[in-house]
Amino acid sequence: MADVITYREAVAEGIAREMRRDAAVVCLGEDIGEAGGVFKTTAGLFKEFGPERVWDTPISEQAIVGAAMGAAMTGMRPVAEIMFSDFLACCWDYLANEIPKVRYMTGGQVTVPLVVRTANGGGLGFGAQHSQATENWALTVPGLQIAAPATPADVIGMMAAAIRSDDPVVFFEHKGLLASKGSPPPPDHVVELGRAAVVREGADVTLVALAAMVPVALRAAARLAEEGIAAEVVDLRCLVPLDMSTVLASLARTSRLVTVEENPYQGGWGATVVSVVADEGFGLLDAPVRRVAGECVPLPFADALEERVIPTVDKVVATVRDLTAY
Amino acid sequence: MDSAELLALYEQMVLIRRTEKAAHDLFLQGLVKGTTHLAAGHEAIAVGASAALRADDYVFATYRGHHHALARGATPEECLAELMSRATGLCGAKGGSMHLTKAATGMLGSYAIVGAHLPMAAGAAWSARLRGTDQVAVAFFGDGATNIGAFHEALNLAAVWKLPVLFVCENNLYMEYTPIASVTAVARPAADRAPAYGIPGETVDGNDVVAVRDAVAALAGRARAGDGPALLEAATYRHFGHSRSDPATYRPAEEVERWLKHDPLDIARGRLTELGVSEETLTAADERALDVVRRAVEAAKSAPAPDPEQALTDVWADGSAAWRT
Numbered sequence: 001m002a003d004v005i006t007y008r009e010a011v012a013e014g015i016a017r018e019m020r021r022d023a024a025v026v027c028l029g030e031d032i033g034e035a036g037g038v039f040k041t042t043a044g045l046f047k048e049f050g051p052e053r054v055w056d057t058p059i060s061e062q063a064i065v066g067a068a069m070g071a072a073m074t075g076m077r078p079v080a081e082i083m084f085s086d087f088l089a090c091c092w093d094y095l096a097n098e099i100p101k102v103r104y105m106t107g108g109q110v111t112v113p114l115v116v117r118t119a120n121g122g123g124l125g126f127g128a129q130h131s132q133a134t135e136n137w138a139l140t141v142p143g144l145q146i147a148a149p150a151t152p153a154d155v156i157g158m159m160a161a162a163i164r165s166d167d168p169v170v171f172f173e174h175k176g177l178l179a180s181k182g183s184p185p186p187p188d189h190v191v192e193l194g195r196a197a198v199v200r201e202g203a204d205v206t207l208v209a210l211a212a213m214v215p216v217a218l219r220a221a222a223r224l225a226e227e228g229i230a231a232e233v234v235d236l237r238c239l240v241p242l243d244m245s246t247v248l249a250s251l252a253r254t255s256r257l258v259t260v261e262e263n264p265y266q267g268g269w270g271a272t273v274v275s276v277v278a279d280e281g282f283g284l285l286d287a288p289v290r291r292v293a294g295e296c297v298p299l300p301f302a303d304a305l306e307e308r309v310i311p312t313v314d315k316v317v318a319t320v321r322d323l324t325a326y
Numbered sequence: 327m328d329s330a331e332l333l334a335l336y337e338q339m340v341l342i343r344r345t346e347k348a349a350h351d352l353f354l355q356g357l358v359k360g361t362t363h364l365a366a367g368h369e370a371i372a373v374g375a376s377a378a379l380r381a382d383d384y385v386f387a388t389y390r391g392h393h394h395a396l397a398r399g400a401t402p403e404e405c406l407a408e409l410m411s412r413a414t415g416l417c418g419a420k421g422g423s424m425h426l427t428k429a430a431t432g433m434l435g436s437y438a439i440v441g442a443h444l445p446m447a448a449g450a451a452w453s454a455r456l457r458g459t460d461q462v463a464v465a466f467f468g469d470g471a472t473n474i475g476a477f478h479e480a481l482n483l484a485a486v487w488k489l490p491v492l493f494v495c496e497n498n499l500y501m502e503y504t505p506i507a508s509v510t511a512v513a514r515p516a517a518d519r520a521p522a523y524g525i526p527g528e529t530v531d532g533n534d535v536v537a538v539r540d541a542v543a544a545l546a547g548r549a550r551a552g553d554g555p556a557l558l559e560a561a562t563y564r565h566f567g568h569s570r571s572d573p574a575t576y577r578p579a580e581e582v583e584r585w586l587k588h589d590p591l592d593i594a595r596g597r598l599t600e601l602g603v604s605e606e607t608l609t610a611a612d613e614r615a616l617d618v619v620r621r622a623v624e625a626a627k628s629a630p631a632p633d634p635e636q637a638l639t640d641v642w643a644d645g646s647a648a649w650r651t
Contacts (some may be wrong), residue, residue, distance in 0.1 A: 026456060052456070058486065063479035067446020070463070071453040073434055073446070074384060097439050098446070100641075107418030108640035109429040142649070143641050164641030194651035241651040304441075 006228050010152035011041035011117070014077055014159030017187075021076060025163055028055040028064055029081025029117075035150040039082055039119055039178055046135040061090035065116060068095055069099050072114040077163055085120040085172060091136075099168045100143025113166045116161075120148070121212055121262055122310050123176035130296040131175075131306075135210070138170045139239050139269050146239040148172040150214035152182035154237060157191030165193065192243030198250060202230035205256040205320050207249055208273055208305040210236045212309055213260040214310060220260075220316035229324050239269050247273060248281045255286035257296035260311050265293035287326040290319050327536050329601040333611060334378055335535050338595040339369040342393045343591060345402040348623050349392065349409055349423070351472040354571055357627070358409045362423045364395040366565040367533075370590035371395035371496050372554060374538025375464060378546055384432050384450040384463040386443040389424035390496075391436030394466055399431030403622035412629035419632045421639065441474030443466060448484045451491035451555075462490040462541075462549045470501030472515040481557070485523040490549035493544065495559045501569045503576060514522060516559040525555050532560025533590040536597060563588070 002269035005013065008245065018024045027045060029037075033056040036043035046054045057064050061082055068080040081150045082088055088095060095116070115238050122131040138146050145167050149155045184231070199214065200221050209217040214235045221231035232250050250258055257277060259270030270291040277289060346366040347580075352358045365372070372393035379385070387394040395405055396455035400416055408415030409423050416426055424438040434450065437443040447465035471477050472495065484491050495516035499506060520527020526548075535645035539558060546558040563585035567574035574582075592630040595608060641647035 026608070035474045039345070049490060055487070058479075058482055060483055061481035063445045063448065063483040066442065066476060066480065067449030067452055070386075070434075070446035070447075070449020070451075072385075074450045074453040075457055076453045078449075093439055093442055094445075095372070098437065098442055102435060103643070104640050105417060105421040105437060105553075106427040106429065107416070107420045108645065109427055110435065111643050114641070123367070232602045240649050242649060243651050 002184065002300050004181045005152045005184040006178065007180045008039055008041050008151050010155035011159070011173055012043050012045055013157040015042065016045060016048060016154065018160055018163040018194045019045070019053060019251050020209070024075065025079060025201055026053045026055065026071070026076055027081070028068060029078045030057055030083055032056060032081050037081065038110055039175070041173060042081065057094040061087055062094065062235045065091040066098070068114045068116070069094060069112055072112045073110050077113050079115045079117060079163060080118060081280055082118040086129050086132050087117040088118060088137065095138065095144065096141050104143065107301050111166050115162045115169045115171050117171045119175045120172040121174045121176055122306055123212065125301060125303060125306065127301045131299040133294065135172050135239060136263040136268050139272065143168070144240060145169040147173070147193055147237065148174070148211040148239065149237060150177065150211050150235050152180070153185040153189065154184050154191055157189045158193065158237065159192045161193045169193070172211060174211040174305060180215070188318050192236070193238050194243050196237055196243035196246035198232060198233045198246065199235045200231070200233040202254065204231035204254055204324055205231045205258060205262055206232045206234060206247070206250040206254045207258050207316065207320070208234045208236060209260040210239070211262070213262055216311055216313055217260045217316060219313045221322065223313065223317050228321060231320060242272070244273070244276050248277070248284065249255065251277065251281055251284045255284060257285065257289045258316070258319055258323060259291045260316055261291065261293045262310050263294055264296045265291060268293045268298045288321050290323050291318050292316050303321055327608060329598060329603050332536065332598055332601065333603060333607070334526040335373050336591070336598060337611040337615055338373045338397065338613055339535065339591055341402065341618060342369045342372065343462060344615050344619040345396060345405060345622070346392060348406060348619050351374055352406065352410060352517040352545040352623070356528050359411065359612060360422055361569045361571065362409065363390040363569050364566045365390050367563050367590070368496055368498065369393055370535040370538050370594070371420035371466070371494065371532045371560045371562060374535040375494060375542045377466065377539045378543035379638045382432060382436050383461050384447065386434050386447045386463065386465045387436045387466055388443070389436060389438040389492050390468065390628035391426050392423070393501050395426035395428060395433055395436065397575070400426060400428045400433065401622065402619050407626040411631065412626055413632040414626070418554060421509070422634070426582065440558070441471040443467070444471070444476050444480035445483070447491050448480045448489055449542050452487060454490060460550045462492060462494045462546050463583050466494045466496060468501070469497040469499070469506040471493060472519060473510060475576045481519070481523045483526050484555040487556035489554070491555045492549060493555065493557045494542070495557070497559050498562050498564045500564065500568065503572060514559055516557050520557040525557060525565065526555040527559070529559045529561065529597055533588050534593050552590065607617070
């Protein structure tokens, strides 16, 4: 394998590793076969595994996720692609009512080991119906695990954990990260779901970020370092299970907290993180908490408008500066 | 069908009718909360279809699914205990009337969002094909589901992938409170749509257990042989309203009378009599079923309520409900 791998290649590599390991893993989705996916995140899978394991579907999001559920209930480990995360709304019944509830309402009789992969988030100028960060939608539903990797190595490691999980996982691949590069992980690299990572150490403030907001937080931390402010950056990696112990441990070192999230402030995951901190870690704080989040508007098209709406390095830097002066 | 086999199907239908009557009575006594969607009148579809299926085939049902759960191996006792919120209920009292499920016998659930389970059945059929078995999956649904997007998505996917799945519509003429004919562009809401997907669309007297058995056997055999999905529209009628809050006064008296005379139990009884089965034998079958249900009611009544801590289990496969690590 090459010395570097892109995030988009890591998606296909992560799936391929699991398909080689377990014959029960099958893929379905729109344009995922010979076309290799509209984002080329399934490139090579059709060639290696053939049409019996990589299935092109009609544009039928309900059928895709519903069929994945039926297959998962009966012995397969399907990996379903919903092309853009905005389209999760087209099959929301399955994500909100069927998949996360069937184990519970049958008293534990049924297991649904499936992965729903989807391209999430803004930054590419796709307009309001192809650019949303929707991870907070899934966060409102008990019974879904939520993974959102920020690096190629994590894509592969978390894909392995997601496909091997006996529980349903919604796997958010960030469109803004697809071209980013990193080291390919070793064989059988698995990143347990629900383990956050401290990706930069610092003593003055904790920045908690997810997916495309991780590099934003890291760039902000580099700028702040020039001003003598040492920011620690925590990559949450998953929203469910949520690793609050890593966040609280970081906060014990820094005493200041900023969440950096792309989804709208209203109902965003940062609110959950902050509420747990208020509940269990209030004594660790020397300052108020701050949330840098998306504005509560549909994602606009023009770069200048989009930048106004989603978190940027400048916004994070300004927020941290204010907070450290508190 | 010989008389012994038909007698067994008849007794199963009586058992379901008696269980539904018990559910109705227990509701009126305040022992069943929420709601029930009784399937009295639909028995021949569940029993006839089950008789045509193998034990390892998959069944997906709707919120009106008591008859399918019972036909696929759930006992009256575990079903009634579930309705009565007892710990011994089929789903540990976490599901209730609308979610009766017995996965161990292939009864993969009752789903209360109209039409949602049709793609799931397609998925189970896909899984059977991927695993190289010759199992089939069956989705039972009401006429109202034929106007839901998931119906059309499931039919198209099943057809293009040639999946071993049967879509069985229980057309009882009413979509909840509204006549299906008044909101549907074609006369036969299920069967008339089949040609659009290039699959067989057949109709059957859903109150004749033998006719249902034969129709499902033929279509399941076809699916098992690799010839793909089919749609079966079974004409039937609800003896009760849509749910417990519905007295069904919107139905014309003449229509109700006509359908009550076309009762699946009477039809099976008539066939048995023609086959030379005595009145005593039939009455004995009635009594056996009644006795099973009577004992089921007593057992469910004396079963304990679930431990409240059970509310915090079974979200995840490890049994827990933890959302943090």
